[in-house]
Amino acid sequence: MNTQNTNVSVLLALLSFLCQVAAAAPGFSQDSLQTQTLQEVVIYGMPSREFITGSRQQYFDSIDVLFPASTLSDLLHTLTPVYIKEYGSYMLSTISLRGTGAGHTSTLWNGLNINSSTLGITDFSQIPAFAGDRLVLHYGGASALYGSESIGGSIIIQSEGLWTDTPLLTVYQDAGSFQTYRSRVSLRIGNSRVESSTRAYHTYSKNNFPFNNILKPGSPVERQQHTSVRQTGLLQDVYWKTGARSQFSVNTWYHHSNRQIQPTMGNTASADIQEDENLRLAVSFQNSGDWGRINAKAGYLYDFMLFNNVFNTTSNQWILQSAWSRKLTPMLKSTLGVSWKNVAVETNNYAGNVAENRWDVYLWIKYTPFRIWELALNIRQAGVPGFRIPAAPTLGSTLDLMKNNSHHFQWRLMASGNYRIPTLNDRYWNPGGNPDLKPEQSWSAESGFLWQYAHSPETTFTSDITWYNMWVDNWIIWLPQGSYWSPQNIREVRSSGLELTLSGIHHVANGTIDWNISYAFTRSVNKTSLDEYDRSAGKQLPFVPLHNVSMLVYYNLFNWKFSFSENYTGDRFITTDNEDVVDGYWLTDMKISRQVKWTKESLLVSFEIKNLLNKTYYNLPLRAMPGRNFRLGLMYNLNY
Amino acid sequence: MMKHILKMLMVTLVVVHIYGCNPDDNVMPAGKYENGVLIINEGNFTDGDGSVSFYNPDTEDIHLKIFKEENGRPFGGLLQSVTVHNGKAYLIDNLGSKIEVVEAGSFKWETTISEDLSLPRFFAAIDNKAYVSNWGPYAPDFTSPDSYIAVIDLDNMKVIKKIDVNSAPEGIIVVGEKLFVSSQTTSEISIIDTGTDTITGTIPVGFGPTHFVTDSQGRIWVACTGGVLYAINPVTEEIAASVEIENLTGRISINQNTQSIYLLTSTWAPDYSYTENEVVTLNTGSPDEVRKIFATRNLYGLGVDSASGVIYLANSNAFLGNGTIIKINPEGTETGNFPAGRGPNGFVFR
Numbered sequence: 001m002n003t004q005n006t007n008v009s010v011l012l013a014l015l016s017f018l019c020q021v022a023a024a025a026p027g028f029s030q031d032s033l034q035t036q037t038l039q040e041v042v043i044y045g046m047p048s049r050e051f052i053t054g055s056r057q058q059y060f061d062s063i064d065v066l067f068p069a070s071t072l073s074d075l076l077h078t079l080t081p082v083y084i085k086e087y088g089s090y091m092l093s094t095i096s097l098r099g100t101g102a103g104h105t106s107t108l109w110n111g112l113n114i115n116s117s118t119l120g121i122t123d124f125s126q127i128p129a130f131a132g133d134r135l136v137l138h139y140g141g142a143s144a145l146y147g148s149e150s151i152g153g154s155i156i157i158q159s160e161g162l163w164t165d166t167p168l169l170t171v172y173q174d175a176g177s178f179q180t181y182r183s184r185v186s187l188r189i190g191n192s193r194v195e196s197s198t199r200a201y202h203t204y205s206k207n208n209f210p211f212n213n214i215l216k217p218g219s220p221v222e223r224q225q226h227t228s229v230r231q232t233g234l235l236q237d238v239y240w241k242t243g244a245r246s247q248f249s250v251n252t253w254y255h256h257s258n259r260q261i262q263p264t265m266g267n268t269a270s271a272d273i274q275e276d277e278n279l280r281l282a283v284s285f286q287n288s289g290d291w292g293r294i295n296a297k298a299g300y301l302y303d304f305m306l307f308n309n310v311f312n313t314t315s316n317q318w319i320l321q322s323a324w325s326r327k328l329t330p331m332l333k334s335t336l337g338v339s340w341k342n343v344a345v346e347t348n349n350y351a352g353n354v355a356e357n358r359w360d361v362y363l364w365i366k367y368t369p370f371r372i373w374e375l376a377l378n379i380r381q382a383g384v385p386g387f388r389i390p391a392a393p394t395l396g397s398t399l400d401l402m403k404n405n406s407h408h409f410q411w412r413l414m415a416s417g418n419y420r421i422p423t424l425n426d427r428y429w430n431p432g433g434n435p436d437l438k439p440e441q442s443w444s445a446e447s448g449f450l451w452q453y454a455h456s457p458e459t460t461f462t463s464d465i466t467w468y469n470m471w472v473d474n475w476i477i478w479l480p481q482g483s484y485w486s487p488q489n490i491r492e493v494r495s496s497g498l499e500l501t502l503s504g505i506h507h508v509a510n511g512t513i514d515w516n517i518s519y520a521f522t523r524s525v526n527k528t529s530l531d532e533y534d535r536s537a538g539k540q541l542p543f544v545p546l547h548n549v550s551m552l553v554y555y556n557l558f559n560w561k562f563s564f565s566e567n568y569t570g571d572r573f574i575t576t577d578n579e580d581v582v583d584g585y586w587l588t589d590m591k592i593s594r595q596v597k598w599t600k601e602s603l604l605v606s607f608e609i610k611n612l613l614n615k616t617y618y619n620l621p622l623r624a625m626p627g628r629n630f631r632l633g634l635m636y637n638l639n640y
Numbered sequence: 641m642m643k644h645i646l647k648m649l650m651v652t653l654v655v656v657h658i659y660g661c662n663p664d665d666n667v668m669p670a671g672k673y674e675n676g677v678l679i680i681n682e683g684n685f686t687d688g689d690g691s692v693s694f695y696n697p698d699t700e701d702i703h704l705k706i707f708k709e710e711n712g713r714p715f716g717g718l719l720q721s722v723t724v725h726n727g728k729a730y731l732i733d734n735l736g737s738k739i740e741v742v743e744a745g746s747f748k749w750e751t752t753i754s755e756d757l758s759l760p761r762f763f764a765a766i767d768n769k770a771y772v773s774n775w776g777p778y779a780p781d782f783t784s785p786d787s788y789i790a791v792i793d794l795d796n797m798k799v800i801k802k803i804d805v806n807s808a809p810e811g812i813i814v815v816g817e818k819l820f821v822s823s824q825t826t827s828e829i830s831i832i833d834t835g836t837d838t839i840t841g842t843i844p845v846g847f848g849p850t851h852f853v854t855d856s857q858g859r860i861w862v863a864c865t866g867g868v869l870y871a872i873n874p875v876t877e878e879i880a881a882s883v884e885i886e887n888l889t890g891r892i893s894i895n896q897n898t899q900s901i902y903l904l905t906s907t908w909a910p911d912y913s914y915t916e917n918e919v920v921t922l923n924t925g926s927p928d929e930v931r932k933i934f935a936t937r938n939l940y941g942l943g944v945d946s947a948s949g950v951i952y953l954a955n956s957n958a959f960l961g962n963g964t965i966i967k968i969n970p971e972g973t974e975t976g977n978f979p980a981g982r983g984p985n986g987f988v989f990r
Contacts, residue, residue: 188687215716215736217749264688266716266736269759269777308780461891479958480938481915482889482906483865488914533955533964542960574687575982577961622688622716 033574043489048145050325050333051364053376054396054414056139056448056466056499063129065593065604066554066563068172068635069182069201072131072155073124078565078589080137081499081520081548083572084124085324086619088231088262089207089626093125098140099495099524099544100152104420104440109157110251110282112299115149117315117343120423122155126257126276126557130184131235132157139499140468141418141444143392144378147339147360147420151442151472159251161195161239162188167640174606174633178626179206190239199235203226207262211624212616215266224624226271228257240589246287253280264622277304292326295337313347315424335364343424358421359383372400384421389439393417405454412448412466417441422487426476437476440489444470458512461504469496479530493541495524511557520548523571526576532591536576543620545584547571561606574621585617604635648983671745671876673706677952678729678988680722681981683715684959688735690719691981692747695965697948702978707731707740710747715740723763723986725770726794729988732760732772739763739772741797744990756799757790764812764819766834770793771819773809774802784808789821791837801837810890811851813860815874820860822849824890829862831877843877845870848930850890855924863892863903871927883927885920891986896946899924900970904942919953919972933972943987950975954984 030341060079067075071092077084083096094102103120104112109131115122129135136156143150162168170186184201207227213220218272233255240248255278263270279302286295299319306312323337337360344355362380369375379393394416401409420440427435446468453461475491503516524544529537540546555562567587593606607630614628676696683690691713694703707715717733724730729744740942742959759775767789775787791801806823809830810864813820818840819832829843848865855861860872860881867888891904905918917939922930934953940963941954955964957976963984966977 214713216710216752217713219713264686264735266688266733266738268737268754269735271777310780477958477960479914479960480940480956481908482887530958531955532961533936533938533966534957534961535964536957536961537730574689575961577957577979579962580689580982581977621685 006554012313020255024530031115048364051145051335051376051378052138052142052396053366053374053398054394054412055142056412056446056464058137058139058501060135060137063135064170064635065561068606069174069184069203070129071125072127072129072135072157072499075129075135076124076137077567079516079518079549079550079552081518081550082137082568082593083522083543083545083548084619086125086623088227088619089209089224090125090205090227090259091262091623092123092376093153094121095124095152096544096574097152098468098497099493099522099541100470100472101148101475101541103423104151104153104472106146106149107157108154109253109280109566110159110284110299111321112280112282112295112301112319113147113149114278114280114301116303116305116423117301117317118303118305118313118347118424119350120149120338120420120425121274126231126255126278127157128184128233130186130199130201131253133160133162133197134158135482139466139471140414140446141416141442142394143418144316144362144364144380144394144416147380148382148419148439151418151420151440151470159197159235159237159249161197161237161247161249163190163192163195163239163241164188165191167638169638169640170635172635173232174631176205176608176631177629178209180204180631183414190380193241195237195239197235197237197239201231203231205230209247209626209629211627213265215622224262226260227262229257231255231257245289246285248286249282249284251280251282251284253278255279262623264620265624266622272308274308275304275306278302280532292324293323295323295325297321311347311349313345315343315345318342318345331368333366335362337362337364345424345428345559349425349430350433351430352427354424357384372403374398382419382421386435387421387439389421390417390419390441392419394427407448408452412446412450412451414447415443415445417443422476426487432478432481432484434487437487438474438489440472440474440476442470442472444468458507459505462502464499464501466499468499470494490528490530492527493524494527495522497522497524508555509553509557514554514556515552517551518549522546522548534577535579539576539578540573542573542576545572547584551561559597561591561593561595563591565590569619582618582621585615586613587615587617588612600639602637602639604637606633606635608633644796645785670705671743673703673747673990674745675990677943678722678724678990679952679954679965679980679984679987680719680941680986681942681963682720682983682985683718684716686737687982688717689982690717690733690735692722692731693980693984695978695980697945697950700976700978701838702980704979704981706747707742707749710742720760721762721986723765724988724990725763725765727983728794730763731769732763734759734761743801751797753792753797753799756802758786758788759784760790761810762812764814765794766814770794771812771814771832771834773805773812773821775808784825785825789819789832801931803832803837803839805839808960811849811862813852813854815854815858815860818874820852820862820872820874822852822862824848824850824865827864827866829872833900841877843879845872845879846882848890851892853892853894853901855894855901856896859924861892861924863888863893865890869901869903869922869927871924881927883922883930885930887918889917890919891942892946893942893951894924894946895944895949895970898949898970900944901927902944902951905941906939919951919968921970933970934968934974936966940983941960941985941987943989945987945989947989952987954980954986956983956985959983 086093107122115601138154146154168188172184182203186199188197238250261272281300286296302315303315321339325335339359339360364378367375382389396414422437472493474489478485488587498521500519523543549568552565570584591608596603679693681691689706718735720732720734731740761773772790775784788802790799811822821830831841846864846866846868861894869883887905889904919934940956953966963980
């Protein structure tokens with residue numbers, strides 16, 4: 001075929017899909033909730049996958065059934081023992097992994113770190129759970145693989161081609177309490193060579209839930225004011241196998257959101273509103289031959305934020321990445337990569353516009369001396385003008401102590417050195433930005449043990465236990481400096497903890513039960529005193545719960561699906577001296593679905609109860625959260 | 641996050657008001673919190689955890705969160721100021737734009753004033769009439785174009801008038817028949833006639849007039865963040881004295897027995913990695929003799945107990961933790977410290 005014609009047709013296909021309202025991603029609903037240590041799989045566009053040896057990963061299935069239109073914030077809160085700090089219902093949601101702060105987790109969408117260049121965080125209330133086809137939570141530091149901000153962990157959202165001739169259409173609509181309506185349309189169409197995946201989504205919530213105003217005598221019930229939110233977005237992916245061993249892909253994501261910012265209880269003065277707009281684009285090319293494999297990527301990230309119609313921030317990031325992987329011997333593989341990023345920010349929060357270039361070079365080596373033993377040594381060196389950034393290494397080992405048809409015992413070891421480049425707000429905020437900040441730095445070590453047991457192909461049990469120890473130094477804190485606040489590299493933190501996951505699949509009375517219990521114990525201790533009167537040294541960091549539990553039971557019987565989830569978020573300290581506490585809480589959610597199938601179509605009706613026991617709970621003090629609420633959903637699938 | 645930072649900035653613009661000179665503090669029933677020090681813990685903006693602590697200097701007992709203890713609910717806001725007047729304590733919540741009124745001895749709640757207040761700051765009263773400085777609703781860029789003084793009838797606890805004033809009024813004091821109002825964003829003090837409740841004049845001072853005290857000669861002293869301390873004759877409305885003192889924060893207190901004024905300053909460390917606060921003092925009789933008596937970091941408020949001469953300093957622990965109260969003697973020697981609530985900004989001595 002004439003290459004030029006193909007290019008044109010792909011372009012036309014892309015344009016036509018961009019113009020459609022409809023969109024796509026039914027696949028990967030395997031009706032399984034298992035947390036697994038990923039086996040080595042080569043995933044297109046994810047060259048780091050082969051080199052993660054020794055670290056703990058959790059990946060998520062059944063997203064369509066359980067979270068057809070939810071945010072990543074909901075998903076992580078329900079399925080992981082990770083602490084998600086929500087500033088209200090549908091409000092700013094940040095993550096704390098392994099006792100670190102919101103800026104210590106990198107979020108990679110198709111290989112691009114989408115943490116805000118100005119804030120250094122991702123707001124998980126703005127990321128749909130279905131923003132990719134594969135979602136991986138990588139626990140622990142991995143700056144060698146994922147770059148800056150990968151201290152507590154990383155979240156990897158990856159889109160993939162399915163290469164099926166069958167068009168797949170999914171239309172989902174629900175209606176919930178407090179005038180909440182969520183819609184999603186997904187369309188995947190293609191063949192074994194070219195594929196398009198389109199997803200469009202829209203969420204609106206008036207979000208005016210009732211709550212007890214504990215600041216008034218008698219705690220009267222009031223309706224939450226000033227919390228309405230609206231989100232709209234479109235994801236368009238195009239994949240094209242340009243040859244037997246080469247692939248070209250384009251991933252685009254447009255997201256727009258408008259929200260009223262939920263004030264704290266009793267704050268009658270707040271009328272803050274925020275608008276966000278993001279455009280993310282990744283163009284990737286992969287080609288392999290006898291000489292190895294080349295991955296090349298060009299990316300563009302546009303982030304716009306407008307606060308109260310006055311404070312605006314526009315960030316433009318251009319990214320080029322290239323990696324060359326090669327199998328040097330049957331036992332030795334390596335990847336050599338380089339990436340360049342230009343960050344340019346225009347905002348009236350700074351004294352002027354800011355732009356800079358950043359470079360990364362990295363070398364990943366994987367050595368498999370025996371079939372049962374893998375070693376990976378990865379190292380990254382980042383370069384940002386004005387900074388001395390430490391080299392970030394990881395050294396990991398995975399050893400299969402036993403592997404047969406019914407048992408798999410695996411022992412993991414991992415050590416890493418990681419870093420975080422101060423955000424542009426840290427450096428340039430006017431007033432207070434501190435251009436003399438140093439990068440934050442961390443060292444961590446972990447060890448994990450996995451046991452998978454297959455009683456039969458249908459009945460399995462998995463347990464995974466991980467222990468870690470981490471030091472973070474030069475942790476940046478904003479401190480009052482007279483009439484404004486300024487960030488300083490002041491805090492030193494030692495975090496240690498235990499992560500335990502148990503899960504299983506059983507056949508019961510013609511159905512299957514999937515269950516998963518995850519627990520995290522997190523001891524994250526501040527080692528620094530601000531002055532001789534500060535009582536915070538040796539204390540747990542604020543908003544890092546010691547205990548977190550997530551439990552999910554999922555029962556599949558004929559065309560019925562029933563899920564029950566129970567989450568515990570432990571007590572969290574409000575202050576660094578641990579004198580004030582937000583009480584821990586258990587939350588219960590329930591969902592029941594009935595599927596009706598025809599030849600090529602199916603309809604899934606679902607009914608969901610959130611906060612089943614109508615608990616009054618607080619994620620942050622005085623920020624009301626909804627009590628018991630309901631949702632009725634309809635999902636239509638067409639599978640031609 | 642941006643909102644967080646912006647608002648943190650707003651919070652830090654807040655300074656301390658001292659009420660040692662309130663003349664109307666007379667007969668009241670004996671109560672738990674009758675004799676001692678009320679500590680105003682402003683709270684952290686994002687957590688809305690303002691609270692009142694009570695310290696008994698004789699027993700050295702500290703009671704945290706006394707509003708919550710007595711009323712079964714948190715104060716829950718930004719506790720800008722506490723003023724005791726005629727047996728009632730007026731707790732101003734800047735965040736919730738309301739005033740919780742409690743019986744001053746027992747701290748039992750009596751009523752809440754919430755109508756016609758908007759970002760209220762400080763309170764001054766004469767007989768059954770009170771004046772409260774209000775920043776007014778924020779413009780979207782967090783400036784305060786619609787500031788006013790709310791006049792409250794204390795018989796029925798209602799706002800009866802609003803007097804428009806310069807942006808961001810802060811300190812407020814009644815002397816004789818006049819109300820003096822500072823505006824941090826300007827270089828002038830407004831004078832309001834308490835008979836007619838209208839502005840009758842202004843006094844030009846240095847930039848950033850913040851808080852007031854009065855001395856035994858009836859003069860008003862005002863600390864300006866531009867770095868000058870002024871004494872004003874309230875009758876002639878003229879400046880009687882001025883002293884340049886660098887890096888003033890606006891926080892001021894006076895020992896009515898010794899006529900010593902105490903002020904808080906804020907300066908950068910040589911490497912700009914933190915700010916250091918100093919306590920400076922002068923006598924109203926010889927204002928040019930300014931002495932530094934104490935220095936530490938993270939001070940957010942101060943107050944002097946005229947009866948004992950003890951100076952109480954409020955260390956905010958950068959709002960990350962709860963505060964610490966440091967006691968020093970007039971020579972500047974620390975005589976003790978104890979924990980308080982979040983962001984302590986000032987004291988009421990009873």
